[in-house]
Amino acid sequence: MPVNALEFPRFAGVPTFMRLPHIPDASRLDVALIGIPFDSGTSYRPGPRFGPRNIRVQSAMIRPYNPALDVSPFERLRVADYGDLSVNPLSIEDTYRRITQGLKPVLDADAIPVCVGGDHSILLPILRAIHAKHGPVALVQLDAHNDTWDQYWGSKYSHGTPVRRAIEEGLLAEPFILQVGLRGQLYGPEDMEFGQEHGFGVITAEEFHERGLALVRGKLKAFGKRKTYLSLDIDVVDPAFAPGTGTPQVGGLSSTQILDLVRALRGLSLVGCDLVEVSPPYDSAELTSLLAANLLFEQLCLLALR
Numbered sequence: 555m556p557v558n559a560l561e562f563p564r565f566a567g568v569p570t571f572m573r574l575p576h577i578p579d580a581s582r583l584d585v586a587l588i589g590i591p592f593d594s595g596t597s598y599r600p601g602p603r604f605g606p607r608n609i610r611v612q613s614a615m616i617r618p619y620n621p622a623l624d625v626s627p628f629e630r631l632r633v634a635d636y637g638d639l640s641v642n643p644l645s646i647e648d649t650y651r652r653i654t655q656g657l658k659p660v661l662d663a664d665a666i667p668v669c670v671g672g673d674h675s676i677l678l679p680i681l682r683a684i685h686a687k688h689g690p691v692a693l694v695q696l697d698a699h700n701d702t703w704d705q706y707w708g709s710k711y712s713h714g715t716p717v718r719r720a721i722e723e724g725l726l727a728e729p730f731i732l733q734v735g736l737r738g739q740l741y742g743p744e745d746m747e748f749g750q751e752h753g754f755g756v757i758t759a760e761e762f763h764e765r766g767l768a769l770v771r772g773k774l775k776a777f778g779k780r781k782t783y784l785s786l787d788i789d790v791v792d793p794a795f796a797p798g799t800g801t802p803q804v805g806g807l808s809s810t811q812i813l814d815l816v817r818a819l820r821g822l823s824l825v826g827c828d829l830v831e832v833s834p835p836y837d838s839a840e841l842t843s844l845l846a847a848n849l850l851f852e853q854l855c856l857l858a859l860r
Contacts, residue, residue, distance in 0.1 A: 569610040570635035571670070572851065577634035580663035584631040585857055587850070588660070588669045589638035592649050593833075595675025595713040597706050599800040601833030602673045605846070606638060608834040609670055613847035620855045623817060627851075627858035636660065641672075646711045650679040657683035668853055670846075671830035673800065674701060674713040674787050681716075681725040684783055684826050691825060692730035692780045693717070696815065697787040698737055698759070698803040702748040713800075713831070721752055729753030730780055732773050734762060734815065735790035738803040759790075759805050767818045777822060784819065784827040784853065788846055796845055798837025809845055816852045820859050827853045 570576050571587040580586055589606030596602065619626045627633065639656040642648040653676060660667050661683060669680055674697075684691055695701070695717065702718040704710070710719065720726050729752065737759035740746070749756060755773045762769065789799045792806035807815065832846045 569614065571610050572613045572616045574634050576637060578637050580636065580660040580665040582632060583634055583636070583663070583665045585633045585666045585668055585854065586636035586660045587633065588636045588657070588667055590641065590653060590669050590672040590676050591638055592641040592643065592671065592676055593673045593800075594643050594646055594649070595673045595711060596800050597712055597714055599833060599836055601835040602671055602800060602831055603643070604834045605672060605830070605832035605843070606670045608837070608840065608843040609832060609846045609850065610635070612840055612843040613850065616847060616851050620851070623820065623855045623859065625855050625858050627854040630858040631854070633854060646675060650711070653679035654683045658686070661687040666824070666857055667826050668850070668857075669826070669828040670850065671828060671832070674785075674830045675711060675716055676830065677701070677785055677828065678711070678716040678719050680826065680828060681720045681783065682723070685725040688781050688825050690725060690727040692727050692777050692782040693732070693785065694782060694819060694822070695731070695733045695785045695787070696735050696790040696812070697733060697785070698735055698789040698806060699787070699801065700733055700736055700746070700749055703745070718748055727780065729755070730777055731755065733757070734770060735759050735807060737805050759807065762807065762811070767814060770815065770818055774819070774822070779823045781825045782822045784822070784824055784856070786816070786827070786829045786849060786853070787831045788829065788842060789831055791845065796842040798833050798835075798842030799831050800833050800836075812849065813852060816849060816856070819856055822856070822860070824857055824860060827857070829853070
């Protein structure tokens, strides 16, 4: 049954995701929308720590029925704004510990976490928590970058390294990893070697533009009903449609294409999702936060149709 908004009213004057009630009690939920306002893992433009706040504001106009997928997720799932996890902006290691510990009660209650960042470095501690509950999971990553670099400025932890660390820690079910939307310049051809060595499926933005959803659906057939985590970096979208992000890369997906792509993931056995790298200080007319709010709703629809 849907959560009773009258029983758990929103905090007066504080926006919540999609005007949902604020319920920091995962035992009452099927899906917990969780803010993770952390961006100390960025390598270029900061600002994603403000992503959860702005996405909450822009989600106020989200309506409950999705005609494209013919589903009303709030009728099928108990969903609420769980609030923000506590982070430490001065320590990425301490923040990782806080995120993994903060997600434990959500997963222990058999609720599905949908995390809103924050930069993409938060993927690693999220996957640590997911692994503790479900074991190794498949990964669908919608992103302009593969995030498999070994280090930045001597640090093993940043928004460019979480997928590599997750493989090294055994958090992902190889080779069930699909990266869609990769594009742009690299430091060298060796930047793709890690994914190739571990059997990643890769669909570049150029390939997606040429062959479309059929290519994605073909790759996803191998996933079957395997437990899967979905990570959506907003920079998979072209900066013409989503300028508010830290490492924008031209040649990406349009807002229509990313909506179609997320909807094409229908049927995956999702155990968690995230949406990261929205940087409001670099946004224009709230375009990026608005798109992110709509993509967050699409993720809820996927969970309602599992």
